[in-house]
Amino acid sequence: MRYSLGFSTLEVLVWLSVFTFTVGAVVSSILYFYRVNAVTLDQASSVASAQRGIDAMVRAIREAAYASDGAYPIVSLADDQFAFYADVDADPLIEKVRYYLNGSAVMEGVGDPSGDPPAYTGAETTSVVSQYVRNADESLVMFTYYDEEGAQVTDYADIAAVRFVTVNIVVDVDTGKLPDPFYIRSSAALRNLSGQ
Template structure:
């Protein structure tokens, strides 16, 4: 038997201690093909599981961000509506402050841009969009020509488009819940 480093070379198949080359009865160091394939399959399954969890978490984050943007858009729109309604007044031609009050539309008069002229302001729901229309008075005598209405989308992600977006309450609210909302 000849020794080469940590290896012993056996030419006759005899038994001796240590690692031997040429002895088929003793296993060689390393991994078999089956072991490599099984461990690779386990690694692939774990990686796919991790990526699936990552995908679900990212989708939840996107959904939460969209919900936040929807709520923020609604808050901005409602703040503007509340501010303009609190400044509502009779029109420059003597019309009542509130022209229309429906479930999906409200029309009133207010000086929203503080130029000393009262504009006709309309908020309405069009599909999933909350739109704002503004008519400046013009002419002599003054009038509010509806053809000159300038509209813009205030919020484009209204979620409850089939339900009323405007509710109206009388002066007995909150003690009178039977007759409120009107």
């Protein structure tokens, strides 16, 4: 009787096909896992960045103050833009600050006064506060304004009535994939205008 200690050709082919199928399934699963988690990780990173940006924005709004040239603290109101004066860089002068929606990014524009008496005539320095903002897709206004009684201010020419501002943004890295859009809402009372 003859005993064979090796594998037959058929056994090798079956073993190779099972091994190849298993490796293919594992690699496909890993690639799928990273593809799905890449969107989730991007979304989480964008939401965290947006939250930090909104927190800084709300801190600046709370500190709205009369300008270095004596102008009223609020410059202009709009659904997707808010301009005011505040000290955002801890120097002796008050800067002109503007937050606005530019496509899918929330931007901050800061203008320093110059001259004596101070004037806000120079170009503003812009920076990105938050990316992947989908307010336009969701038909959501970024800024909502309220008076001292808590009633919504709808006449944007009446800047003297504003005492409270809410900021709403929607963050979504990829609108065609999960996770769903993330809504961030924050608010600020204009401290230097309370009681006026």
